[in-house]
Amino acid sequence: MRNFEFCNKTKIIFGKETEERAGSETAQYAKRILLHHSGGHPVASGLINKIKESLKKTGVEWVELTGVQPNPLLSLVNKGIEIVKKEKLEFILAAGGGSAIDSAKAIAVGAVNEGDIWDFFERKRTTDKALPVGTVLTIPAAGSESSLSCVITNEAGPWKRSINYPCIRPVFSILNPELTYSLPPYQTACGIVDMMAHIMERYFTKEPNVELTDELCEGALRTIIRNARKIFSGGENDYAARAEIMWAGALAHNGLLDTGRIGDWASHALDHELSALFDIAHGAGLAIIFPAWMKYNIKEDTPRLARFAAKVWGVDGAFYNYEQAAREGIFRMENFFRSIGMPVRFSDTNIDTTRIPEMAKRVVHFGTIGNYRKLEEKDALAIYKLAAERDEW
C-alpha cells in the first residue's frame, strides 16, 4: 500500500426532495451566483423552477447561463467566465449531470485566475484557487459531484482534456434519486458504464496489498450491476435501485477507492478520442474500450483479471484456469453492457475504423497513457483494433 492523503470536503445531501435545500446551502456561501445548466431537461422537468424558488426564499440572486451540452465546450466556459467577472458573482450552482458540473468547475477556475483558461488543460500551469461550486445532480455517471476532476472539450481541435484540482471539489452536492426517474434508458446506461469505469480504472493496479480498497471496489461494482438489472427490468421508478446507483456513482469517483494505489486511466484516454472525433457518449465509448483494454492485458496480469471475474462477475475460479476465468469475466461484462443497450464494438456505432491510426497517434499526445501498464502508440493501435473486430478471440 502506498502512502496517501485522503480528504473530501464535499457535503453530500442525499434523498427525496433534497433539491429544496439548494437555496439554504448556497446562501451559506454567497448572495449573488451563476446558475448554470443545459436549459433543456432540467427546465422541462420543473427542477430549475424549484431551485429558483429555493434561492429566492433565502435571498440569493442569480444570473443564468444555459446551453451546456454533453462533452461541455470551452466556448461556453469562456462565456461563463466573462459573465461571472462582469457581474461580480461569488458562487456557481450547477444543475445537471457531469457536463454542467464540469463546465461550472472550469468557469470557477477561470473566474479567479487571469489568462487563458485552456492553459490549465494543456498542463502549462496549475492553481489552487477557484470560486466555490455547488451542484444539484440529475445524472449519476461522471461522479463530478464530489470529485476534483473536470473535463472540457476545446472545439478548435477538437481536444478533450481534463484538470484535477482539490479546489474544484464542490462544497455541496444535492443528490435526489427521484430526479433520475425520467432519464432516457440510453443515458441511464451510459451513466452506469461511466461509474463502473471509474471504479475499474482504480481497481486495475499493480500495487500489492490494497485489500480493503479492492473489497470496496468489488462491492460497489456488484451493487451497480444488480441495481442496473432492476432498473432495466421495469424498475425505472424504483427509488431503491435509483438510490443505490446514484450513491455508488458519487463514491466511485470521490477518491476513496484509490487510496493507497494509483489508478490506470488509459481507458479514459482511449475513449476521449472517440468522443472528440465521433461525438460518442462517454459511457458508450467506455463500454467499447474496457473489454478491448482487458483482453489486451490478459497475459500481462492474468491473476488480477481472474480475481475481477470471480469477485465481480461470479466466475467460479475453481472450475477454470486463470486465463479462462479472466476471459469468462470479460465475456460476462460485455453481455451485461449489451443487456443495458450499450455498444461493445466500433461496429455498433458510427466510428470510422479507417481513422484508428489517427486516434492511436492522438491519444499519446502527452506521452504514454496508463499506470497499470504504460501504453504507447502501438499498444493503443492494438486495443482500438480489438475494439473494432467482432470475433478476434
Place this chain on the structure above:
Amino acid sequence: MRNFEFCNKTKIIFGKETEERAGSETAQYAKRILLHHSGGHPVASGLINKIKESLKKTGVEWVELTGVQPNPLLSLVNKGIEIVKKEKLEFILAAGGGSAIDSAKAIAVGAVNEGDIWDFFERKRTTDKALPVGTVLTIPAAGSESSLSCVITNEAGPWKRSINYPCIRPVFSILNPELTYSLPPYQTACGIVDMMAHIMERYFTKEPNVELTDELCEGALRTIIRNARKIFSGGENDYAARAEIMWAGALAHNGLLDTGRIGDWASHALDHELSALFDIAHGAGLAIIFPAWMKYNIKEDTPRLARFAAKVWGVDGAFYNYEQAAREGIFRMENFFRSIGMPVRFSDTNIDTTRIPEMAKRVVHFGTIGNYRKLEEKDALAIYKLAAERDEW
C-alpha cells in the same frame, strides 16, 4: 434508504514516516497548542520526541498534558480545559489511541464553551463550537481519528457517556501503520474487535435497500478478519496487514458505513457498563456482548443474521436453514475472537455476575437502548445472562 447527509472533513495522512508532518499540518492552524498524550508508550517509543522535533521545525510552541488513561477521565479533561484557557492555546494535538483523542476532543469543547463540560455528556445542552483537534494515531481501534464521537468517564459515578458533534471531527489525522508494530497483542486484539463492532453496529439495521453500504460493511469486515489472522500468525511487523487494519479502523467509524441507515449501538451501551463497573477494556467487553446480543436477536431477524453469517463468515447458506446459518456465523465469530485472545463470556473476565441486575438497570438510564431493536431493562438482563452462561444454546 433514508435521506442522509455525509460530510467528513478530516484530512487523512496515511503511511510510513507520516508523523514527521505533525508540525507542518499543525502550523496551518495555530502557533500555540496543547500536546496531549498518555506519557507512557508514545514517549518510550520515541514518537513524542519526533512530534516535538517536527513542531519545533515549524515554529509551533506547545504545553504538554500527559496522563491520559484507557477510558479517559473527566478530571484530566477539566485540567486540560483549565490549561488551554490559561495559556490561551488554539489547537490540541493528541498522540495515542482513542483515549488520548477523545480526551483532546472533550478539552476542545470545554475550552470554548463556558460552564460544566459534563452537561454536554448528560445531554443537557449541545454545541457546534470547539477548538480544532489534530491527531497522530498509535492504536487503530476507536476510529476517533475521523469520527465525530467522544467518550469520557466521569469517575464520580462512575459514568461513561458520549457526545457526537461534527465540530469535534479532527481537522487532520496522521496514520502510520509502523507505529502499531509494538502494540501488545491484547491491545491489537481489542482494537480489532472495536473496529468490527463499529461496523456491526451500523450493519444491523432494519432499513431496507441499503445494499451499497451493506457491501462496504461486509468487505471491510472480511478485510479486518483476514488481516487480523496474518498479524496473529507472526505478522506483528507485517506492514501490509497493519496498514489494512489501520485504514479499516478509520473507515469503520467515519460515517460512510451508516449513510442511508441508522446504526444500532445497543451493544456499545451494554459494554459501557462493563467498562464503567469492572474496567474491562472496550474491545474485550464488545467481544463478550456482541455474540450475546446476536443470539438474543436471532428470532427477531433471522435472514439478516444469516446474511451476516454467509457474507462475513463464509457460511454457505444453501446448506443450512436461516437460523442454523445464523448460529453458525455467531459460532465462527466467537471462535475468531477467541483465536486472537479475546474473552467471549463473563467467566473469561473478572466481571461479577451478581451485579447483572444493577448493570441492566444502569444501561437504560436514558431510556431504551438500540435502534435495530429497542431494548428495555428486561432485554438487557437477558443479554447479560446470555453473556454469563457458557452453554446456553
